[in-house]
Amino acid sequence: MRFHIITIFPNIYDSYMNESIIGRAIKDKKISLSFYNPRDYIKGNKSNYKPVDGKPYGGGVGMVLQAEPILKAFSNVEKKIKSKKKKVVIFSAKGKPFNQKIAYDWAQKYEEIIFITGRYEGIDERVKLALKAEEISIGLYVLTDGDIAAMVVSSAVVRLIPGVIRLESLKEESNFNLLLKKEKRGELGDNGLEYPHYTRPEVLRYKNKSYKVPKVLLSGNHQKIDEWRKKEN
Numbered sequence: 112m113r114f115h116i117i118t119i120f121p122n123i124y125d126s127y128m129n130e131s132i133i134g135r136a137i138k139d140k141k142i143s144l145s146f147y148n149p150r151d152y153i154k155g156n157k158s159n160y161k162p163v164d165g166k167p168y169g170g171g172v173g174m175v176l177q178a179e180p181i182l183k184a185f186s187n188v189e190k191k192i193k194s195k196k197k198k199v200v201i202f203s204a205k206g207k208p209f210n211q212k213i214a215y216d217w218a219q220k221y222e223e224i225i226f227i228t229g230r231y232e233g234i235d236e237r238v239k240l241a242l243k244a245e246e247i248s249i250g251l252y253v254l255t256d257g258d259i260a261a262m263v264v265s266s267a268v269v270r271l272i273p274g275v276i277r278l279e280s281l282k283e284e285s286n287f288n289l290l291l292k293k294e295k296r297g298e299l300g301d302n303g304l305e306y307p308h309y310t311r312p313e314v315l316r317y318k319n320k321s322y323k324v325p326k327v328l329l330s331g332n333h334q335k336i337d338e339w340r341k342k343e344n
Contacts, residue, residue: 112142112143112218112221112222112224112272113142113144113191114142114145114224114225114226115145115146115147115188115192115223115225115226116145116147116225116228116261117147117148117149117181117184117188117227117228118147118148118228118258119148119149120256120258121146121148124144124146124258127262128262128265132269132270133266136269136272141272141275142272142275145188145191147184147185147187147188148184149176149177149180150163150180152183152187153180163177163180163181164176164177165177167232171232172232174231174232175231175233175235176229176230176231176234177235178234178237181234181235182241182242185199185225192223193223196220196221196222196223197222197224197225198221198223198224198225199242200224200226200245200247200264201234201238201239201245201247201257202227202229202247202260202264203233203234203246203247205246205248206245206246207245207247208249208250209248209249211267214264214267214268218269218271219271224268225244226265227242227244227257228257228258229257230255230257230258247260247264248260249263249264306340306341306343306344307343309324309325313329325339327339
């Protein structure tokens with residue numbers, strides 16, 4: 112899968128995207144990342160500051176990212192897209208709530224994903240209209256920028272790409288089977304949340320208190336362990 116990210120601050124991604132699972136996925140050529148800075152598509156002297164925002168029509172505080180630089184950047188993205196299986200996403204607090212089901216669908220359906228990240232008061236609405244982009248929100252709150260949202264969604268999607276993480280690990284995660292079967296939470300007798308996890312030591316001492324691993328997890332009885340996990344999640 113190839114990710115194309117349109118952002119005015121591409122360097123923000125360096126540390127996060129090049130580490131851990133995403134970093135390995137890039138190294139193993141499971142995914143690739145390309146960045147496009149709208150400032151690069153504004154005419155003028157390279158040494159001069161290139162504004163990509165403007166005051167909103169109708170008044171209001173803050174600035175809005177202009178459509179033209181973003182659309183020019185997207186035109187460059189189009190030249191590099193090799194597959195028709197593409198998805199264009201704009202991050203917005205008023206967008207569709209992102210969830211695990213969406214992450215799974217994108218990992219299965221698309222070969223090219225284009226993220227357009229906003230900043231300030233947002234992006235000129237005409238970018239969404241012109242590109243037929245889908246607005247996505249990662250929560251009911253407002254961030255300083257859409258770059259954090261792009262990293263969050265990338266993380267959720269990348270790990271579901273075949274070969275990035277062992278399938279056995281994914282199957283044990285919360286909601287995996289429910290999501291694939293498109294079943295509602297609660298139909299299998301649980302609320303869809305992750306069960307508690309424990310690792311060594313067996314007894315943890317902290318501030319003169321002991322915290323023990325539940326005995327059932329030490330029993331070796333897989334049936335009872337499964338029953339406990341269903342009860343606890």
